Amino acid sequence: MAEAIQKKLQSELEKYQQMQKDVSKSMSARQKLEAQVTENNIVKEELDLLDTQNTVYKLIGPVLVKQDLEEAKATVAKRLEYINGEIQRYETLLKDMEKKSDQHREVLSSLQQEYQRAQGLAVGKV
């Protein structure tokens, strides 16, 4: 009995650890997105400060490509929207993951209790 419980416990523990990793991954991704959002916001604002006389370049690999100011502004805006959407997605994902992890945690605790009880019984028997 105790061994079976132990196995269960281990499997549950692994699952829980996996879940925790996923949660942390999504968390880090979200943080990245957050940084991008801020950056793009700054770019957008600075582009607004510029006028059409200035040429805008975009760095694609080792090449600086001339861009239209308007185009640049549009691109940046699109990027911004995209990033925001990604953030939203990641947020929902994170919530679900957290719920799952909580459930796993509960299961884990109950299993742990059972295991302790079984161990206690075994000790008593011995």
Add this chain to the structure above:
Amino acid sequence: MAERNKRNIEVLQGVDRLRVEHKKVVKGCEVQIQHWEKVKGDYEALEDQLKTLPDEVSYDIMVPFGPLAFMPGKLVHTNEITVLLGDNWFAKCSAKQAQKLLEHRKKYVRSALDDLHKTTKNFEARVGFTEDLEKLSGAKGDYVDIREEVRSIEEFVSKGKQRVALKPHSKPKMEAIVKMEEEEGGEGDGGSRRGVLSEEELWARLDELEAKEKLEEEHDRHFGSADTNGNKDTTSSSSEEEKEGDGGGHHRVNGHDERSEGKMTVPHNSGQVNGTTRDREEEEDKGEEEEGNGLPTIYFSHTVEPKKVRINTGKNTMLKFSELKEQKQQAKRKKKNGTSNGHSHHGLHNITTPTDIYKLFVDVKNGEPIPRKSILKSRSRENSGCSDTSESSAADFEERRTFGRTLSHDENTCSDTSDGITEEDSPTGNPLHPIRRFEAFSCTVVEKEPIPSSIPHLTIAPPALPTIPERKLEEVAPEAPREAPKRVSKFKAARLQQK
């Protein structure tokens, strides 16, 4: 104390950890602040550069050539500045435009720095609080823990209760009740616990029952009918008890125990108690009766009313079968146990003395279908009638009186046979039956008796008035010799029983 210490230790540990965490956060914030300060410095330097750069058309500089070499060169187009906007976006702009961008960035940096400063301040404050908490828990510093135990409220509550309980008669009664319960053992405990629903209600009920009991006592003393009625009630109740409480169990409705015990205490208070358990039972029986009158569902374990029986036998001749039966049962119990506590058993079930057997088999022996007759009744009648009879029979009647008295008083009865006879006495008090009964005894008794004339008195006395037996004596006198042998035996039997 150990627990407190443990708790303190735990608290201290927690507080310590909290403080450590707070300090970590503060450090992180400080690092970030440093970073941003550096950035800010850089931007300021750049600003200065931008300002001076367009002054000259070209500059001679040493251009860095890889990581290790420099090359002399010229810096041209001093007003054309390619600015990295962020996210791989570049913009070619003049120095002044660059400055604008710079300003914008600086603004951003400034805001970040402000946020960091705020967080550091918060966490520093938290650290300070945790340090204070540590001091509190550790009982260091100038902080003192003020604790006030809540005993005062309890005292107030108890005081309130005492105030409520301070009724004129309630407290002593309650105590007496408690004592009675203790004396009875576990009998009254369950009932009393159940009965302790509300003190006030119980006391009110007790008062009512006391009044009732007093009235009934007066009735008992002055009027025989009341006793008979009461006896009827007791008999009914006792019979009910016997039926229901055979195992010694007590049937109690809420609060009855206390009520009965209250009644029991009343005579105590009034000074009528003899101090015997019998009295308690009597009062309890009385309480039974009263309660039976008011609440038909009350049952008591105690059934005997020796007090009443005593009174009746002493004064009244209207003894009832049930009473005598109870009396005898009590007598048996007393002989056996020495206390009258406990459940009243049917005499049939308890066979500890020869008299019991005799009683059981009385009917069988004699072959008499008629139940026992009350010798006491006859005796009492004789006693009552003896006072008016002639001197010759006076001595006999005195003897009879003694017999009656001995018979009537359970404590004094020495022989069990007398009990059996008394038990067998029928409520009707038929004079003929005792004759037959004594006939049964006659076979064992042989005696020559100078008082055969008295026997007819015995036989005739019970049903008739005190004056009548005189006449009957005269009438029966001639018959005496015939019945002498029988009567002799009867008389002798009675004597023997008395002995």
